[in-house]
Amino acid sequence: MSSPIKYRIGKSKAFQVLTTTLAFACVVPLIYILIYILQAGITKINWHFLMNVPKPVGETGGGIANALLGTLIIILVAAAIAIPIGILCGVYLSENKKSKLAYWSRLCVDILQGVPSIVIGIVAYFWLVKPLGGFSALSGSVALAIMMLPIVIRSTEETLKLLPDTLREAGFALGMPFHRVILKVIIPCGISGILSGVMLSVARVAGETAPLLFTAFGNPYLSANITKPMQSLPLLIFNYATSPYNDWHDLAWGASVILLVFVLVLNIFTKLITRKWKVQL
Amino acid sequence: MESTIVKSIDYNAYFGDNHVVKNVNIEIPKNHVIAVMGPSGCGKTTFLRGINRMHELIPNATANGKILLNNEDVMQMHPIFVRLKIGMVFQRPNPFPNLSIYDNVIAGYKLNGIKLKKEERDKIVEESLTKVALWKEVKDSLTKKGSFLSGGQQQRLCIARAVAMQPEVLLFDEPTSALDPISTSTVEELFHELKKNYTLIIVTHNMQQAARVSDRTAFFYVGELVEYDDTKKMFTNPKDIRTQNYITGRFS
């Protein structure tokens, strides 16, 4: 009896070792990538790099200022579109759990979350680029806003669903009209969850390239005009990394460091902050 | 002539720094039904789970002392050995939902990788289900999953599953507290039959149940074994004031 049992105990321990090894092995590529990109790109970053636009092929130097500004503008516009719509839609879904319209709406939010980013780029092209006759930062922002919406809506809805009904009733009992209850009581109480959703959505689209390929399209010059093409960090990285020029590769490495650090810091920051902000119910 | 089958010597159990079971010394005679009683938090369940080494599954749970099963110290054996000889039935019936009734009864063998011929398996299933008075009720639905069984039937299935392993001792952790009164009495009737072949240790909240089914009763209070005597004697003439207060309902 004892050797089969010893064998079984050994098998159990071996499985635990295997699981632990595989689990930690997952993070090895991530750490390797992080270290590699940091060391490849950190040397390229300096004041000159941040303040100048790329030089034409063949000339050394240059920077990514146009991409930095472009990313900022495109994301800001996208957030300006997605945040109000997203929060309001999240409010709608959390206030209307049973209506038919809410069911289909919720379904569509789920569908939207799974749509590949390149498809959204295609659609934004036909909605904004073709009719307006050219690439523009605005069309890129709209594409990114569409991608941000499901994240903002979901986290708003989930956060608000957790708030007890008594909170709403307290507001109504004080004579507040519906919009005041929502805007002055419900949303402030759920602000931590809502904001974390907003930050996560920004972190998500900051690194998106595909939706911008045929909308914002990219621009070698510094520009703040949202009706014209604009450069962004991910676009620059994609175009320059796949080019055959070493100077452009250098720019891409530097840009990668900035983008990676930005996205990771935003994610980590969101995780830490939401724990602190949670309102005690 | 009574022979001791389970004997604990200075057994202590802890959850982290919390000393939950304090220096328990108890001798349990073979083929008897022992009830273990006491107010909530007195350590009775922790002690029970210590006997078949289930206590240590909880993180930060430790224990020391000796528990002898037929003069072998259970604390020194590997838990698997212990659990093959000491079976357990839990408070809420927990048959495996993905297995049929037949497979549930035989689950102990499957889990331990013990291969049996079909005739042996059939025999064990029929015997175990008969012992728990469930055979007639389910013999035509052995291949169905047990979800259609009532609470009492599910609990009897769990007893059959434990009994199928042919243990020497059966531990029951408040086995009827999740059941309705009729199922409770069906399970209590089983105890009388089961003690012919096994030794039963039953933790119960229900004093009337202890009085009905057990030969001896152990009374635990704040982690200590306060009194341990023949059930009739303990209920009519308890020796310790704490036992008396509990029995008369001063606290529960």
Added chain:
Amino acid sequence: MNSTSIDKDNLTLSEVSLGVIGSVGKPIKVGQKVKRLYRQIRTENVFKRTLVLMGLLMIVLVVGILLTLVVESMPSMKALGLKYLWGKTWDPVQDIYGAYPFLLGTLLTSFLALIISIPFSIAVAIFLGEYYPKGWLPDLLKNTVELIAAVPSVIYGFWGLAVLVPIVRTFETKIGVEPVGVGIFSSSLILAVMIIPYGASLGRSVIQMVPSNLKEAAYSLGATRWEVIRSVIIPYTKSGLFAGILLSLGRALGETMAVTMVIGNTSIIPKNIFAPGNTMASVIANEFTEADKPVYLSALIELGLVLFLVTVVINMIGKRVISRFTNE
């Protein structure tokens, strides 16, 4: 005094409560109060209608996406018909369009990535769900795995191009295959890393949901930890794990940038998994802005339509399985 009639039968809560306050408190100028009341009711209605509009907007968006894709694929659907989907040649110069190379490329990369990533996802799920649900080290692991999903795909692509592809190239020379470096295999490797978090986090949640009652029953019968995992946890969480795998698959199918940079942009049917190829997403990314003929562009859009439908279906099935699991 302006007396405007209040609909006595359909008072809102705010009207009632204002009325109560008004009658109990100090005498307030009724005209002003009523005006403010009406403004509030109007705002309330506008607000409620706006909310409904926002909900409607989502439906409009999704329907709009579908319609746009269908309408813009029409020229290609009309000109090429259904044969397009299994056409084996893609030669825009000669006006020959066949989607088969891309369907194949997508399926190969996604399924290969899935197969490579499943052991890792499940290992993380079991590690965090069963062995070490609490503690600072498991928390660190959980957060790090989640960060894998946060890294932009273009960065995975760039790193893949610079680091992974040369490694694969040397590997290919060793095993005697044409040493291109880029191709289906490299894409699958990067894709596998990228999709690990999806299966892992869903797997962890469902594994934590296994009732301890069942696990204890198995332990009390003498099972080892591995046996409890195999005979209690895995059967119980089967559908949840399957949903996690579906979600990972959906993610893999739609992934564009990392694959585009590492797959070699070759629109022929790959000979083996080390050959370069293209996926539906990568060919769209590469050729959309260069599509000069309407049928060319429309053929690419049709690929987008297929991609849209497939990912939507897979995600929906995955979500349905999860909701059935959590509601049981």
